[in-house]
Amino acid sequence: MRSELKGRDLLSLRDLSRQEIELIFEATTELKTLAKMGHFPKLLDGKTLAMVFQKTSTRTRVSFEVAMAHLGGHALFLSANDLQLRIGETILDTARVLGRYVDGIMARVFAHQDVVDLAEGSRAPVINGLSDFTHPCQGLTDFYTILEHKGKLSGLTIAYVGDGNNVANSLIFGGTLLGLHVRLGTPSKYRPPDEVLKKASEFAAISGGSLEIFEDPRKAVQDADVVYTDTWVSMGQEKEKEERLKVFKPYQLSTDLLKHAKKDAIVMHCLPAHRGLEITDEVMDGPQSVIFDQAENRLHVQKAILALLL
Numbered sequence: 001m002r003s004e005l006k007g008r009d010l011l012s013l014r015d016l017s018r019q020e021i022e023l024i025f026e027a028t029t030e031l032k033t034l035a036k037m038g039h040f041p042k043l044l045d046g047k048t049l050a051m052v053f054q055k056t057s058t059r060t061r062v063s064f065e066v067a068m069a070h071l072g073g074h075a076l077f078l079s080a081n082d083l084q085l086r087i088g089e090t091i092l093d094t095a096r097v098l099g100r101y102v103d104g105i106m107a108r109v110f111a112h113q114d115v116v117d118l119a120e121g122s123r124a125p126v127i128n129g130l131s132d133f134t135h136p137c138q139g140l141t142d143f144y145t146i147l148e149h150k151g152k153l154s155g156l157t158i159a160y161v162g163d164g165n166n167v168a169n170s171l172i173f174g175g176t177l178l179g180l181h182v183r184l185g186t187p188s189k190y191r192p193p194d195e196v197l198k199k200a201s202e203f204a205a206i207s208g209g210s211l212e213i214f215e216d217p218r219k220a221v222q223d224a225d226v227v228y229t230d231t232w233v234s235m236g237q238e239k240e241k242e243e244r245l246k247v248f249k250p251y252q253l254s255t256d257l258l259k260h261a262k263k264d265a266i267v268m269h270c271l272p273a274h275r276g277l278e279i280t281d282e283v284m285d286g287p288q289s290v291i292f293d294q295a296e297n298r299l300h301v302q303k304a305i306l307a308l309l310l
């Protein structure tokens with residue numbers, strides 16, 4: 001697909017414009033519609049994507065691999081443990097080499113700086129498949145899913161309850177770029193970093209969206225169109241598990257909490273979910289949940305991203 005995104009990296013939604021996000025959504029609709037009719041245009045014939053994983057994954061790994069297969073390309077799964085990274089080869093050198101073999105690199109890392117270094121070293125575009133700072137492919141999928149279910153984005157209120165983590169950061173960047181009112185219900189110690197809040201207020205001033213942070217999850221959820229949560233213990237935070245489970249308990253997305261949202265509010269979770277912790281079975285499997293549509297859309301949105309960038 002020809003586009004101004006060709007050759008660009010996708011490290012964070014803060015690097016995209018509203019028009020570029022809309023372009024990705026248009027391509028997603030086209031590819032999803034074709035796929036539902038059994039058509040898989042071979043837009044990446046002969047192209048290869050390296051997928052570097054420092055952390056475990058179900059959705060990101062499988063959806064990217066299937067996306068490349070649908071588009072006629074090839075995906076290589078590379079566990080960081082099996083690469084020479086393990087014996088100390090630098091990220092930058094790894095990127096310089098991979099970038100000469102493949103047409104794109106998707107990486108899931110701990111430190112965000114690692115995807116920045118990959119992008120610096122690689123000739124081929126780099127896609128962030130989750131870092132400790134942000135999860136842009138998830139964020140794009142989330143807004144695409146909201147658009148499908150609500151028919152619009154601008155002016156909607158999305159409430160995120162729980163940890164101010166990588167997924168929250170993507171929702172904040174994307175939401176304020178796209179003109180949504182983003183509300184966070186999170187304990188003060190777990191708010192997103194100031195750099196995220198500052199960027200969000202710049203985006204909101206242009207888009208007409210907003211960002212508000214509440215300590216009380218009920219206030220965050222009040223009259224929201226979308227209610228979103230994620231794990232209280234992200235990958236790499238296992239040592240803090242005990243404290244986190246205590247602090248976040250009042251932020252559980254339960255039927256009681258959901259009652260404060262609009263009657264037709266949709267419920268979202270990036271998955272994997274910890275049922276009985278951040279979300280109850282009743283809400284996760286209830287009529288307002290679009291969680292598995294959201295998971296499916298990772299495939300369609302990432303096909304668009306790959307077709308536009310590679």
Ligand code: CP
Nearest residue numbers: 057058059060270271
């Ligand atoms: N949501 C998400 O990125 O899932 P995985 O960790 O399974 O890739």
Ligand code: NVA
Nearest residue numbers: 165167234235271272
């Ligand atoms: N916040 C979670 C998201 C997993 C997809 C984590 O980083 O582990």
